[in-house]
Amino acid sequence: MSDSSVNIVEAPAGVEGAGFFATSLDSLVGLARANSLWPLPFATSCCGIEFMSTMASHYDIGRFGAERLSFSARQADVLMVMGTISKKMAPVVKQVYLQMAEPRWVLSVGACACSGGIFDTYSVLQGIDRIIPVDVYVPGCPPRPEQILDGFMQIQELAKNESTRRRNEPEYKALLASYGIE
Amino acid sequence: MNTKIMEALQAQFGEEGVYGMGESHGILQVTTAVENIVPMIHFLYAHPVFKFQFLTDLAGIHFPEAKGQELGVIYHLHSLENNVRLWIKAYAPIEAPNFPTITGLFATANWMEREAFDFYGIIFEGHPNLTRILNMDEMDYHPMRKEYPLEDATRHDKIDELFGR
Amino acid sequence: MSEIALVNNPNVGLDKTQKGGPYVNELSTLNLGPTHPATHGIFQNILTMDGETIVDAEQTVGYIHRAFEKIAERRPFYQITTLTDRMNYCSAPINNMGWHMTVEKLLGIEVPKRAQYMRVILMELARLTDHIVCNSILAVDTGALTGFLYVYQWREFIYEIYEEMCGARLTTNMGRFGGMERDFTPVAIEKIQKLLKELPAALKEFEGMVMRNRIFMDRTQNVGGISAERALNYGFTGPNLRAAGVDYDVRAMNPYSSYEDFEFDVPVGTKGDTYDRFLVREEEMWQSLRIIQQAMDNLPEGAYHADAPHYYLPKKQDVYHNMEALIYHFKIVMGEIDAPVGEVYHSVEGGNGELGFHLVSDGGRTPYRLKFRRPGFIYYQAFPEMIKGTTLSDAIVTMSSMNVIAGELDT
Numbered sequence: 001m002s003d004s005s006v007n008i009v010e011a012p013a014g015v016e017g018a019g020f021f022a023t024s025l026d027s028l029v030g031l032a033r034a035n036s037l038w039p040l041p042f043a044t045s046c047c048g049i050e051f052m053s054t055m056a057s058h059y060d061i062g063r064f065g066a067e068r069l070s071f072s073a074r075q076a077d078v079l080m081v082m083g084t085i086s087k088k089m090a091p092v093v094k095q096v097y098l099q100m101a102e103p104r105w106v107l108s109v110g111a112c113a114c115s116g117g118i119f120d121t122y123s124v125l126q127g128i129d130r131i132i133p134v135d136v137y138v139p140g141c142p143p144r145p146e147q148i149l150d151g152f153m154q155i156q157e158l159a160k161n162e163s164t165r166r167r168n169e170p171e172y173k174a175l176l177a178s179y180g181i182e
Numbered sequence: 183m184n185t186k187i188m189e190a191l192q193a194q195f196g197e198e199g200v201y202g203m204g205e206s207h208g209i210l211q212v213t214t215a216v217e218n219i220v221p222m223i224h225f226l227y228a229h230p231v232f233k234f235q236f237l238t239d240l241a242g243i244h245f246p247e248a249k250g251q252e253l254g255v256i257y258h259l260h261s262l263e264n265n266v267r268l269w270i271k272a273y274a275p276i277e278a279p280n281f282p283t284i285t286g287l288f289a290t291a292n293w294m295e296r297e298a299f300d301f302y303g304i305i306f307e308g309h310p311n312l313t314r315i316l317n318m319d320e321m322d323y324h325p326m327r328k329e330y331p332l333e334d335a336t337r338h339d340k341i342d343e344l345f346g347r
Numbered sequence: 348m349s350e351i352a353l354v355n356n357p358n359v360g361l362d363k364t365q366k367g368g369p370y371v372n373e374l375s376t377l378n379l380g381p382t383h384p385a386t387h388g389i390f391q392n393i394l395t396m397d398g399e400t401i402v403d404a405e406q407t408v409g410y411i412h413r414a415f416e417k418i419a420e421r422r423p424f425y426q427i428t429t430l431t432d433r434m435n436y437c438s439a440p441i442n443n444m445g446w447h448m449t450v451e452k453l454l455g456i457e458v459p460k461r462a463q464y465m466r467v468i469l470m471e472l473a474r475l476t477d478h479i480v481c482n483s484i485l486a487v488d489t490g491a492l493t494g495f496l497y498v499y500q501w502r503e504f505i506y507e508i509y510e511e512m513c514g515a516r517l518t519t520n521m522g523r524f525g526g527m528e529r530d531f532t533p534v535a536i537e538k539i540q541k542l543l544k545e546l547p548a549a550l551k552e553f554e555g556m557v558m559r560n561r562i563f564m565d566r567t568q569n570v571g572g573i574s575a576e577r578a579l580n581y582g583f584t585g586p587n588l589r590a591a592g593v594d595y596d597v598r599a600m601n602p603y604s605s606y607e608d609f610e611f612d613v614p615v616g617t618k619g620d621t622y623d624r625f626l627v628r629e630e631e632m633w634q635s636l637r638i639i640q641q642a643m644d645n646l647p648e649g650a651y652h653a654d655a656p657h658y659y660l661p662k663k664q665d666v667y668h669n670m671e672a673l674i675y676h677f678k679i680v681m682g683e684i685d686a687p688v689g690e691v692y693h694s695v696e697g698g699n700g701e702l703g704f705h706l707v708s709d710g711g712r713t714p715y716r717l718k719f720r721r722p723g724f725i726y727y728q729a730f731p732e733m734i735k736g737t738t739l740s741d742a743i744v745t746m747s748s749m750n751v752i753a754g755e756l757d758t
Binding site for chain 1: 381382383384388389409410411412413414417418429430432433436437480495496499500502503506516517518753754
Binding site for chain 2: 408412414420421452582690691692701703705716718720725728729758
């Protein structure tokens with residue numbers, strides 16, 4: 001394997017020396033957070049099958065640190081809502097979001113989760129951002145695994161760069177308050 | 183086979199009992215009164231030759247223009263041994279959409295009838311658990327009826343005003 | 348110890364005077380779902396349990412009800428194909444073709460032989476994808492994760508074939524009324540030949556890992572069984588019914604799209620338990636490969652779509668240069684062409700069983716009533732009966748082997 005074809009990730013800004021590397025704690029924590037996200041796959045319909053493709057060996061979301069899926073909301077970092085959310089299911093999504101511990105991000109995968117998709121009907125919630133705050137939207141019906149990975153990488157950017165005390169910031173609190181979440 | 187079934191049904195239930203017999207792309211269809219549904223289905227189930235012992239489907243339907251016969255139920259029966267299908271249709275007025283249940287004979291009719299109740303408000307008398315199945319329990323109308331719109335009536339975006347309609 | 352003997356006794360009651368005190372034989376409630384790692388789709392089961400044994404289950408479905416039947420009353424026929432994709436989304440081409448055949452029955456369009464053979468090939472590929480998912484996820488539920496990763500690669504390969512034919516991986520919207528939208532491209536043919544050569548080895552590898560594996564057999568034999576009479580009474584169709592012993596396959600009984608030209612066996616089980624369902628699906632995959640091989644060997648020459656200018660969109664080059672084609676294009680897209688009045692029912696053998704479409708047309712552009720006969724909805728009713736008296740892990744394995752797909756359950 002020649003080195004020219006391997007892309008090495010850039011290290012954060014810092015001071016390097018013989019046997020040591022000094023950087024800010026925030027960037028280190030950011031790196032650690034971004035590359036070890038535990039997703040909660042809230043797969044309801046067709047996008048869930050594309051997520052299964054993303055999890056399988058061909059597209060492999062494990063490369064991005066998300067090898068360990070967490071179905072327990074308490075232990076999860078990213079809530080990946082994949083598929084149509086009907087009005088009957090909406091309280092369940094909200095409950096799962098409330099059970100997640102900070103820091104938490106929400107990835108809305110698929111047209112149905114982003115905006116109701118092709119189902120403009122009486123029984124479908126027109127987008128999960130009506131009930132929970134969403135960080136990254138991945139459109140598509142269903143989105144290809146590469147698109148889901150792109151969305152996941154954007155969440156990684158958020159995890160890397162957001163302040164570790166985001167939960168105490170006034171904008172975040174105002175956002176949650178607008179959804180009625182304490 | 184279809185002619186034999188037609189003759190047997192006419193012999194059993196009389197000319198007034200089975201009206202509207204016809205064939206649609208090879209499938210025999212029979213329209214009958216609500217009172218005749220259970221006897222007819224039992225007759226076809228227990229018949230030694232026909233043996234219609236498989237209920238393929240049960241669909242509700244709403245014809246708002248047919249006064250006195252608005253809500254209907256279509257029963258699809260299938261005789262696996264003879265490879266023959268049959269549709270039985272019955273209609274009831276919208277003020278009293280009462281049909282007898284066939285869950286005693288076919289266990290599969292349980293959820294099918296609940297779905298017809300959920301969508302159209304058809305009441306199946308004798309059903310063990312006639313509650314909504316697909317829609318939310320709090321819903322107070324029967325959405326598949328023709329007078330209700332497809333879209334959510336309470337939404338505040340994507341409304342016609344915003345699109346200049 | 349007497350308490351343990353009482354707890355495992357299937358004839359439990361709430362008799363508080365029994366030896367062991369008032370806490371033995373008390374039933375507990377466990378909420379399984381709607382979000383659960385092992386339920387494949389969102390449906391809820393509230394289980395009443397006596398210790399580890401399940402006494403009763405109360406089901407709630409409808410968590411993904413998207414009102415397909417109501418939407419179908421507002422869409423012209425060719426737009427309903429996209430809805431049918433999203434019912435059994437693991438094998439979307441079968442749903443598409445089934446709908447197209449229903450409408451062709453209503454319109455009286457005769458599909459040429461080549462298009463029929465192409466449809467058979469694509470439907471059998473879809474059956475392969477559906478059964479690969481079901482069987483490998485059944486193995487995952489018993490703990491065997493490797494099998495899933497091995498055979499899923501082949502599912503990606505079948506997706507590549509779909510992409511050649513229609514451009515999409517999962518929700519394919521494949522085919523048109525009267526045939527297919529394009530002929531098999533050389534790349535598609537090459538990929539199908541490669542699949543026929545190499546998938547058998549992968550399937551054999553999967554079977555070698557799982558099929559005669561002592562742990563898998565212990566987990567799945569005599570678990571979640573149903574007798575043939577109860578299965579027929581519950582309206583079971585498809586692999587679940589065939590595992591119970593009834594050889595009802597729509598392809599054999601009411602052949603459609605030239606299935607009568609092909610020689611294939613219909614595998615039938617004996618006990619109707621989880622292991623039988625796994626074996627039936629596994630054998631059906633081999634039969635699907637056999638059908639695809641026969642279809643590829645005997646693929647007839649000819650047109651890949653019928654000559655039905657009122658319903659089949661003309662080629663874009665013709666639309667730009669030919670007045671007639673332009674008029675037909677306009678009429679089809681703007682909905683100037685009405686369908687005949689009539690009522691038709693057509694069913695195909697979906698991945699889960701008899702997938703039927705009951706279409707009532709009143710002569711307008713959209714159907715008056717379209718009822719989808721979804722096999723998943725119908726056989727899922729039997730689930731409480733199948734798991735009564737078993738443990739929770741058996742219930743999970745039973746649910747997994749039944750292949751309940753939420754999109755099909757709730758439309």
